[in-house]
Amino acid sequence: MFNTKVELKGYQRPNGLWGFRNHVLILPLHSALSASARNIADATVTKDSYGAVGISHDWSGESDSDYARIFKTISGFAANPNIYATVFLTINTPVEIDLIEAAVNFGANKIEVINLAALGSMEKLFEVAVDAANRLLVEAANEHRHLAPWSAIRLGLECGGSDALSGITANPALGVASDHLVALGAYSVLGETTEILGAEHLLAARATDPEVGKQIVETVARYERSINYEGIDMRGAQPSRGNIEGGLTTLEEKSLGAAKKAGNAPFTGVLDFADRADKPGLYFMDTPGHDIEQLTGFAASGINIVVFTSGRGTPTGSATVPTIKVSTNTQMFDSIPDLIDLNAGSIADGTESLEEVGARIFNEIVEVANGRLTRAETGRHHEFSLSRMYGTVIS
Amino acid sequence: MKLDITNLNGFDHQNRGVGIRNLQLILPSVVCSTHISRRIANEVGAVTFAHQHGCAIIGDDVAGIGDYFESLAAHPNIGSVLIVGLGCETIQGNELAEKLVAKNSSTNYLIIQESGGVDGTYKNGVKAAEDLQGKYPPKPAKLTSLHIGIDLSSPNLLAAEVVTSLQSQNVKVTVSSSHKNSGLNFSELMESGVHLILSFPDANQPTSGFPFIPVINIASDSALHTAIATDFDLPNKSSVDQVIEKIQEVVAGAGTKVEKMGAGEIITPRVVRSV
Numbered sequence: 001m002f003n004t005k006v007e008l009k010g011y012q013r014p015n016g017l018w019g020f021r022n023h024v025l026i027l028p029l030h031s032a033l034s035a036s037a038r039n040i041a042d043a044t045v046t047k048d049s050y051g052a053v054g055i056s057h058d059w060s061g062e063s064d065s066d067y068a069r070i071f072k073t074i075s076g077f078a079a080n081p082n083i084y085a086t087v088f089l090t091i092n093t094p095v096e097i098d099l100i101e102a103a104v105n106f107g108a109n110k111i112e113v114i115n116l117a118a119l120g121s122m123e124k125l126f127e128v129a130v131d132a133a134n135r136l137l138v139e140a141a142n143e144h145r146h147l148a149p150w151s152a153i154r155l156g157l158e159c160g161g162s163d164a165l166s167g168i169t170a171n172p173a174l175g176v177a178s179d180h181l182v183a184l185g186a187y188s189v190l191g192e193t194t195e196i197l198g199a200e201h202l203l204a205a206r207a208t209d210p211e212v213g214k215q216i217v218e219t220v221a222r223y224e225r226s227i228n229y230e231g232i233d234m235r236g237a238q239p240s241r242g243n244i245e246g247g248l249t250t251l252e253e254k255s256l257g258a259a260k261k262a263g264n265a266p267f268t269g270v271l272d273f274a275d276r277a278d279k280p281g282l283y284f285m286d287t288p289g290h291d292i293e294q295l296t297g298f299a300a301s302g303i304n305i306v307v308f309t310s311g312r313g314t315p316t317g318s319a320t321v322p323t324i325k326v327s328t329n330t331q332m333f334d335s336i337p338d339l340i341d342l343n344a345g346s347i348a349d350g351t352e353s354l355e356e357v358g359a360r361i362f363n364e365i366v367e368v369a370n371g372r373l374t375r376a377e378t379g380r381h382h383e384f385s386l387s388r389m390y391g392t393v394i395s
Numbered sequence: 396m397k398l399d400i401t402n403l404n405g406f407d408h409q410n411r412g413v414g415i416r417n418l419q420l421i422l423p424s425v426v427c428s429t430h431i432s433r434r435i436a437n438e439v440g441a442v443t444f445a446h447q448h449g450c451a452i453i454g455d456d457v458a459g460i461g462d463y464f465e466s467l468a469a470h471p472n473i474g475s476v477l478i479v480g481l482g483c484e485t486i487q488g489n490e491l492a493e494k495l496v497a498k499n500s501s502t503n504y505l506i507i508q509e510s511g512g513v514d515g516t517y518k519n520g521v522k523a524a525e526d527l528q529g530k531y532p533p534k535p536a537k538l539t540s541l542h543i544g545i546d547l548s549s550p551n552l553l554a555a556e557v558v559t560s561l562q563s564q565n566v567k568v569t570v571s572s573s574h575k576n577s578g579l580n581f582s583e584l585m586e587s588g589v590h591l592i593l594s595f596p597d598a599n600q601p602t603s604g605f606p607f608i609p610v611i612n613i614a615s616d617s618a619l620h621t622a623i624a625t626d627f628d629l630p631n632k633s634s635v636d637q638v639i640e641k642i643q644e645v646v647a648g649a650g651t652k653v654e655k656m657g658a659g660e661i662i663t664p665r666v667v668r669s670v
Contacts, residue, residue, distance in 0.1 A: 031578055032603040034445070035658040056445045058662045060576045060600065091601050091619060116601060117622045122656060161483040194451075226668065232454040240450070242483020288668075290451035292426050312483035313508050314427050336512030379513050381430050385447040389668045391456075 001356075002180055003363045009145035009370055010152050010304075011084070015107025018152030019081035020304050020369040022140040023320050024133050026054035026087050027078055029096040030061060033089040036122060040087075040129045041382075044137060050377075052087070052133040053319040055384035061095040065390045069273065073386055075099050076274050076300030079106035082320045084140035086110070087132055089125065092117045106276075112136065145370075151280045153186035153369060156298035156306035156321070157261040159195070160291040162239075163246025163311025165328040167257020169357070170309035170344035174326065175263030176358025177307070177365060178282070182265040185280050189271065189303060190262040191287035191294045193223045194238055198252035199259040203284065207267045215270040219286045226389070238289070246311045261309065273387060274300035291316050292385035295323065305369055307361060313339050316383055317376025322368050325375060326361060341375050396636040398564055400538050403647055406474070407536035411499060414471035415541075415590045415646050417533045418442050418607045419524060421477050422464060424491050424504075425449030425484040431513055432479045435520035439528065441477070442606040444661040450484040461486055461494065463663055466586045468499040472607045475501035475527035479520060482508030501531040541646065542567040544589030544608075546580040548597035549573060553613070556635045557593065578662030581605045591645055593638065602626045604653030606661065609645050612652065613638070628652050 010018040024044075028037040034056035041054030055077075059070055078086040078100075086108055090096040092115045100113060114129045116122065157178060159166060178188045190196075196203060200220040207213035227233075239248045248254050268281025274297045277283050285301065287294040291314065298306060299321045306321050308314075311328040313336045327333040330345030342364055346352035368374055406417040419441035423432040429445045436443035448460045464486075468476045476499055480488020492504035503523050510516040543566055547554055554570075561568050569587045571580035575597045584592055585608060592610045596602060598617030604610045614620040614627040624630060628651050629641055645651055653659060 030601065031576075031660050031662065032601045032658070034660045035656065039657070056660060058447070058578065058660060060578065062576060091599075093599060117619050120623055121625045122602075122623075122658070123625075161481075227453070230454055230668070240483065240485060241487065245483065288451060290426075290447075292447065293451075312481075313512070314481060314483075315431065315507065315513050316427055332508075336508060336515075338512040338514050339507075379430075383426065383430065385426060391664070391668075 001359045003366060004184065006366050008148045008150065008152060008366060010148040011143060012146060012148070013081045013107055013109045017081035017107060017302055018148050018304065019083065021082035021320065021322065022084040022143055023082055024052040024085050024087065024136045024140055025078065025083050025320060026052050026089065026129065026133060028057070028089040029074070029099060030091055031058045032060065033116065036126055037089055040126060040133060043130045044133045049137060052137060053382050055319050055382060057384055057386055059386055061093055066388045069389060070386050071099055071102065072274050073296060073300045075102035076106055077296065078103035079108040080299050080304070080320045081302060082304050084109055084143065085112060085136040087112045087114060087129055087136070089129065090115050150181065150184040150186045153181055153305060153365070154303045155181055155186060155188045155365065156303040157188060157190045158291065158294060158306055158308040159258055159261060159310065160308060160314055160316065161246070161310045161312030162243050162248060162254055162257065163328055164248055165345065165348055166309060166311050167260050169347040170326045170328040171257055171260035173344045173347065173354055173357035174261045174307050174309055174361055176355060177361040178261065179263035179265045180358070180362050181365070182282050187277050187280050187283070188262070189277065189283045189285050189298065189301070191285045191298065192258060192289045193219055193286050194289035195258040196220060196255050197224065199255040203259055203262070203267060212267055212269055216267065216284055219270060219284070223286070242312050271301065273297050276302045288387050290385065290387070292383045293387035295321070295383065296385055297387060305365060307365065309344070315339050315376065315379060315381050317374065317379070317381030319382035319384060322374045323376045324364055324368055338379070339375060396639045398561070398566060398639050398643055400541050400646060403538045404535045405538040407534040408471055408474065409500065411469055411473065412471040413536050413538050414473070415538065416472040416607060416609065417474045418472055419475050419528060420467060420473050420607065421479060421524065422467060424464065424478050424480040424486050424488045427481040427484065428479040428507055431507065431516050431520065434517055435479065435524055438521050439524040441524055444606045444659065446661060446663050448663055449486040452485055457485060460663060461491065463586070464491060465494055465498055468495040468502060470585060470607065471588060471590060473499065474533070475531045477520065477524045477527060478502065478504035479516065480504060480506045482506045501527055503527055538646070540567065542569065542589045543642065544584030544587065544592040545570045546577050546584065546592055546594040547571055547573060548575045548595070551595050553633065553635070553638070554593070554595055557638050560635050560639065575600070576662065577603050578660065579664060581610070582662055582664055591642065602653055604659040606659040609651045609654050611641055611645060626652060
């Protein structure tokens with residue numbers, strides 16, 4: 001059952017947060033450096049080394065309405081505790097300099113800045129960054145894990161491609177694991193504002209403080225207002241076409257199932273997108289339902305491990321945060337085995353109880369925290385998306 | 396200097412026109428399939444790009460992104476197109492394929508959730524892409540017309556002179572809106588079907604490219620551009636003749652600096668927040 005006797009081991013960072021990976025991240029601060037970031041990371045992969053991780057994005061430092069949100073996301077992402085060192089690729093603009101400083105203030109463990117303007121060409125930038133990454137990878141490999149408390153775990157709860165079994169198998173099983181971790185003193189964070197719409201009153205009733213309950217309800221209301229402001233009915237996108245094909249009928253049904261990921265523990269607080277929780281407990285974070293935007297927001301908040309339930313299956317993973325995929329039905333688990341780590345369909349098959357699958361998820365979280373690679377990590381699915389509140393063509 | 400395209404060969408791309416490149420596009424219809432698309436593209440020598448769209452989109456963005464993908468497939472520099480979808484997203488791969496086939500008959504699609512996962516999709520994808528290449532081999536053809544895009548963030552004397560010279564030679568020219576960000580201008584120019592782009596990046600922006608449209612980057616006298624002078628195809632204070640000569644070379648097949656690097660992110664325009 002729940003393997004609570006196992007020793008949890010990680011890397012403690014100067015800001016007190018714990019990491020369960022020791023990544024070297026290649027982070028472009030301008031979209032035009034994204035291809036370089038990818039090429040640099042790829043050049044460090046060898047037969048014996050996972051190599052550095054790189055991300056791409058489409059931001060070029062625009063000071064538009066989304067500036068603060070994007071600034072916070074990228075600087076927080078660079079400071080995720082699973083990162084040993086972040087190699088920033090820059091053209092040395094004032095915005096980039098501020099962003100690097102913000103990452104350091106957030107507690108980025110170690111940074112290296114590779115400045116295109118000083119090096120004179122993309123070619124030189126590539127050479128210098130590959131050398132830096134290789135040097136940092138050697139340093140990272142020489143670091144040792146130390147015994148970590150349960151509060152080292154900052155778990156993100158996510159679902160994507162939900163189906164009719166999500167709320168019956170994988171989500172409540174993840175809720176069992178989350179409750180167990182919260183009881184041990186860990187952090188657990190539920191996101192996806194769009195996917196608790198219709199279930200917010202049930203979550204609010206579990207708040208430790210009435211003020212937190214009010215915040216949950218207000219977060220959902222604010223979200224709905226922002227969509228209505230666009231003159232769009234949310235119900236056109238939710239449940240999604242894939243959800244409907246998977247057997248979900250209404251947004252409320254989807255929400256009630258999605259909320260099950262957070263088990264039955266009381267809610268300690270509400271977090272803004274990419275905000276970091278400051279004491280252990282269960283939280284709700286205001287994020288979009290977009291799988292990768294949410295995952296990126298989680299990483300930016302310091303979350304160091306994610307469990308992602310899916311009815312339809314997805315390759316999704318993060319460059320820095322191990323993402324354990326759990327299938328809601330056995331048929332999907334069998335049909336796309338290299339995408340999914342655990343199957344919760346056994347609950348519907350009648351071969352395992354909710355509690356048993358919850359314990360398996362819990363044990364997997366601990367094993368992955370201690371270093372076992374997830375399917376998404378093995379496949380190098382290093383996805384990254386910036387969440388925008390406004391369009392890219394409105395400035 | 397006169398641009399001489401009469402003796403240049405391009406590639407006959409049927410209803411898309413004659414292109415100056417023959418590139419196969421591996422098109423991820425959703426953010427979830429961008430990684431697998433890159434693996435396939437690298438293996439078969441095709442182009443692809445990363446993006447964040449295709450799911451959790453609402454309102455005008457659903458049709459907007461679909462139309463954008465359609466214009467990629469309809470571009471004259473594109474040979475065949477392989478769409479890679481996940482299966483449960485808003486923009487469904489099979490429907491997108493139906494839409495794209497009307498613009499580009501050499502289009503096929505694959506769905507991750509129906510292909511046995513990542514490895515299955517990779518193997519099937521490589522095969523499907525190679526099959527398309529075999530079925531639609533490069534077909535050289537005389538280049539009968541040329542359409543050049545100008546990426547301009549602010550008024551520029553050289554750009555104005557080049558436009559006048561090209562127009563006097565019956566070359567079609569489209570000048571972008573003045574977004575400071577070249578990426579948005581490139582997307583706009585792609586949608587109008589330009590064969591190649593002359594980019595005059597903003598003083599504070601580096602060089603950049605587009606996956607299947609050669610981009611000639613021309614430097615300004617800014618401190619950044621001076622510092623990274625060797626990244627540019629043409630220096631600050633180039634003459635109109637130098638620009639025309641460079642266009643001539645690139646149309647004939649010479650790779651631009653960003654083309655050689657394999658650089659080329661796409662900025663897909665969107666109008667509404669993500670959900």
